[in-house]
Structures are given as C-alpha cells and as structure tokens.
Amino acid sequence: MFAAAILAVLVTMGLALIRAFRGPTVYDRILAVNMFGTKTVLFIAVYGFLSGRPDFLDIALVYALINFISTVAVLKFFEYGGPGRAATTPDEGEGD
Amino acid sequence: MAMIVDALSWVFLLTGGFLGVSGGIGILRFPDFFTRLHAAGVTDTLCAALILLGLMMQAGWGLVAVKLAFIILFLSFTGPVAAHALARAALHGGLMPLLHRAEDDPSKS
Amino acid sequence: MRHIISLTLILAGFWLLLSGHFVPLLLGLGAVSILLVVAIALRMDAFDHENQPLHLTFRFTPYWVWLAGEIVKSNIEVVRCIWGPVSAISPTRIHLTATQRSDVGKVIYANSITLTPGTVAMRLEGDQIEVHALTRAAAASLQGGEMGRRVRELER
Structure with a gap:
C-alpha cells in the first residue's frame, strides 16, 4: 500500500515535469518545479516507510526548507529584471 | 482499535495520492498560469497533509510522528508564501490573468 | 526579554x-x-511582537480547526473543477479590504486566503488585498467575509 502511495506521488511528479518542460511562461516552470519539490518531500517520507527506515524523514524535513528557499530565491531573481516579461521566454535551465 | 487506525491510514494515503494525481492533471489541463496555481495548491495542502497524516498513523506515537507533524507544519507555512510570491512575481512581470468575463476586472469592483 | x-x-x-x-x-x-x-x-534586532506573535498563540487552535475544514471543502471544490469540463471554471479577480488592525492579522488573513485552494492572494498593499479566485463561487464566499471576521477575532 505504501507502494500505491509512492506510485501516485511519482505520477504527480511526472505530470509536474511535463508542465515544467512545456512552460510556456517562466512562472509556470517555477510553479511546476516547486510542486515537484513538494512531491519530492512526500516521496522521501513515504520511501523511508517503504524501506523501513524512517530516518529518511530528516532529509525530507531539510528538503522542505531548501525547496521553499530556492523557490523564493529564484522568484526574487525573476521579479527584478530577469527574463520572463513576455508570454513566451527562451528556456531557462532550471533543475531541482 | 489498531485495525481502525490502520484502515484509516490507508484511506488517508490513497486519498492523498488521488489528490496528488488530480493536482498534476489540473496543472496540465488548466488554461493559464493563475488557474494552474490553484491546481498546485491542492497538491501542496490537502494531498501532502493527508499522506503525511497517513504515515503518522502508521508510525504511532513517537519521534517519527513528531517529525512528520513538523513537515506538515512547514509545508503549511511555506506553501502559501511560495504561492503568493509566485502570483506577485507573475503580476509584476506583466502576466495578466485570464478572466472569465470582462466585468470581473477589478477596476470596477 | x-x-x-x-x-x-x-x-x-x-x-x-x-x-x-x-x-x-x-x-x-x-x-x-x-x-x-x-x-x-x-x-539583527529581530525581536518584536511581529516575529513571534506570542499573544496570539493560544487563540490559534480553534481557528486552525476551522481553517482545516475550509481547506478540505475548497479542495473538493477544486478537484471537481479539475476533473470536470474546463468551461466550469470562471477565473475572477477581486479586491478585498482587510479590516484587521495589525500587520500580523493582515498577513494571517492573506495567508489563509492562499492556503485554501481556489483563492490566491496576489497583492497586499496597505489594507487592500487583491485576490485571484478559480471560480466565482469561491470569490463570493470570500466576499461574504467570514474568514476576515474570524481573523479579526483572533486579534482581540
């Protein structure tokens, strides 16, 4: 049953990735990457239970904080003078 | 009693998974950025909370449950801030929300 | 201290x-x-009532319970929109006036609006909150003002 939950989380991550690749605006991509990060937190937590090692939760906790900070930092960059003014922008290399 | 908690936790985990997939579908289906923001909100709030609550019930009382509660707390504080920052940055960047009807524009209300 | x-x-x-x-x-x-x-x-001189709203701590619990209920309700609403036809959504943009006295209250109000899916606070300037709502019904329920009233009661 943990496997079912983990599968659902993985499917969601895949859907978020599709949105991140499709764009079209840079904000869509940041939104998708932020969602991907939240799902990563859930993935780590559930995987810890699946493999019987709840110690993974510490990593999930730290990842939740890092994900938030990175999203806000990237947004700060784009809010003031980054590309992204137009409806379509060239690809920004963002990863997570 | 233990069986009820077990069953409830499975229900929570599966509902959470369903909500997550729904949010993923929504982020693909909705027409513009601001509506997609709402779809992402589903996965950030109830989906995450339900999955983590389900895990908490599996873990039982202890340090693990407290850590899971902390993750829920963090996510519920950081989620809206990130969503608000995204919406504000998009507005600032000149992205206009797609509105249902012209009179929904705030210049009137 | x-x-x-x-x-x-x-x-x-x-x-x-x-x-x-x-x-x-x-x-x-x-x-x-x-x-x-x-x-x-x-x-950093970072100690004041804004960083740690201690005076609010104990009144939060009932508000959190109410807010959790609202979150569940609006989640169901949004999920219905996601699986239903796209024409069912009616994106709306409204202005709300925050009646909370303190900045902390306004921030709690705006954060609660964003935390419930279906409504996102886009801008907070002075006491004006600009909200984007997924459906007109969600916008209307915000304009009903129950959430604002509950946050205002938190402040007292």
Missing part, C-alpha cells in the same frame, strides 16, 4: 526533537548553536 526566552525554548525543543540523541557532545553542540542563533537575532 520574553521573546528571547521564548525563542531559546523553541529552538531547544526543536533541537531535542530533531536529534533524538542525548549524549553530551550533541547536547553541547545544540547549546552552542542555540546561543549563536539568539546572538545573531539580537544583532
């Missing part, structure tokens, strides 16, 4: 919960890092 003590206690509890080890070395490291954080916070 009250805020310094409360921050120290919160940090200490946080450290103990997350580490789960009670050997002298780790406890000592924890004490050092707590002192460091408090010293940096003092230097």
Whole structure:
C-alpha cells in the first residue's frame, strides 16, 4: 500500500515535469518545479516507510526548507529584471 | 482499535495520492498560469497533509510522528508564501490573468 | 526579554526533537548553536511582537480547526473543477479590504486566503488585498467575509 502511495506521488511528479518542460511562461516552470519539490518531500517520507527506515524523514524535513528557499530565491531573481516579461521566454535551465 | 487506525491510514494515503494525481492533471489541463496555481495548491495542502497524516498513523506515537507533524507544519507555512510570491512575481512581470468575463476586472469592483 | 526566552525554548525543543540523541557532545553542540542563533537575532534586532506573535498563540487552535475544514471543502471544490469540463471554471479577480488592525492579522488573513485552494492572494498593499479566485463561487464566499471576521477575532 505504501507502494500505491509512492506510485501516485511519482505520477504527480511526472505530470509536474511535463508542465515544467512545456512552460510556456517562466512562472509556470517555477510553479511546476516547486510542486515537484513538494512531491519530492512526500516521496522521501513515504520511501523511508517503504524501506523501513524512517530516518529518511530528516532529509525530507531539510528538503522542505531548501525547496521553499530556492523557490523564493529564484522568484526574487525573476521579479527584478530577469527574463520572463513576455508570454513566451527562451528556456531557462532550471533543475531541482 | 489498531485495525481502525490502520484502515484509516490507508484511506488517508490513497486519498492523498488521488489528490496528488488530480493536482498534476489540473496543472496540465488548466488554461493559464493563475488557474494552474490553484491546481498546485491542492497538491501542496490537502494531498501532502493527508499522506503525511497517513504515515503518522502508521508510525504511532513517537519521534517519527513528531517529525512528520513538523513537515506538515512547514509545508503549511511555506506553501502559501511560495504561492503568493509566485502570483506577485507573475503580476509584476506583466502576466495578466485570464478572466472569465470582462466585468470581473477589478477596476470596477 | 520574553521573546528571547521564548525563542531559546523553541529552538531547544526543536533541537531535542530533531536529534533524538542525548549524549553530551550533541547536547553541547545544540547549546552552542542555540546561543549563536539568539546572538545573531539580537544583532539583527529581530525581536518584536511581529516575529513571534506570542499573544496570539493560544487563540490559534480553534481557528486552525476551522481553517482545516475550509481547506478540505475548497479542495473538493477544486478537484471537481479539475476533473470536470474546463468551461466550469470562471477565473475572477477581486479586491478585498482587510479590516484587521495589525500587520500580523493582515498577513494571517492573506495567508489563509492562499492556503485554501481556489483563492490566491496576489497583492497586499496597505489594507487592500487583491485576490485571484478559480471560480466565482469561491470569490463570493470570500466576499461574504467570514474568514476576515474570524481573523479579526483572533486579534482581540
């Protein structure tokens, strides 16, 4: 049953990735990457239970904080003078 | 009693998974950025909370449950801030929300 | 002073919960890092009622319960929109006037609006909150003002 939950989380991550690749605006991509990060937190937590090692939760906790900070930092960059003014922008290399 | 908690936790985990997939579908289906923001909100709030609550019930009382509660707390504080920052940055960047009807524009209300 | 003590206690509890080890070395490291954080916070002059709204702590619980109910309700609403036809959504943009007196209250209000899916606070300037809602019904329920009233009651 943990496997079912983990599968659902993985499917969601895949859907978020599709949105991140499709764009079209840079904000869509940041939104998708932020969602991907939240799902990563859930993935780590559930995987810890699946493999019987709840110690993974510490990593999930730290990842939740890092994900938030990175999203806000990237947004700060784009809010003031980054590309992204137009409806379509060239690809920004963002990863997570 | 233990069986009820077990069953409830499975229900929570599966509902959470369903909500997550729904949010993923929504982020693909909705027409513009601001509506997609709402779809992402589903996965950030109830989906995450339900999955983590389900895990908490599996873990039982202890340090693990407290850590899971902390993750829920963090996510519920950081989620809206990130969503608000995204919406504000998009507005600032000149992205206009797609509105249902012209009179929904705030210049009137 | 009250805020310094409360921050120290919160940090200490946080450290103990997350580490789960009670050997002298780790406890000592924890004490050092707590002192460091408090010293940096003092230097930044970051102690006031805004960073730690202690006076609100105990009134939060009923509000959280109510808010959790609202979150569940609006989640169901949004999921219905996701699986239904796209024409069912009616994106709306409204202005709300925040009637909360303090900045903390306004921020709690705006955050609660964003936390419930279906409505996102886009801008907060002065006492004006600009909200984007997924459906007109969600916007209308915000304009009904129950959430604003409950946050205002928190402040008293």
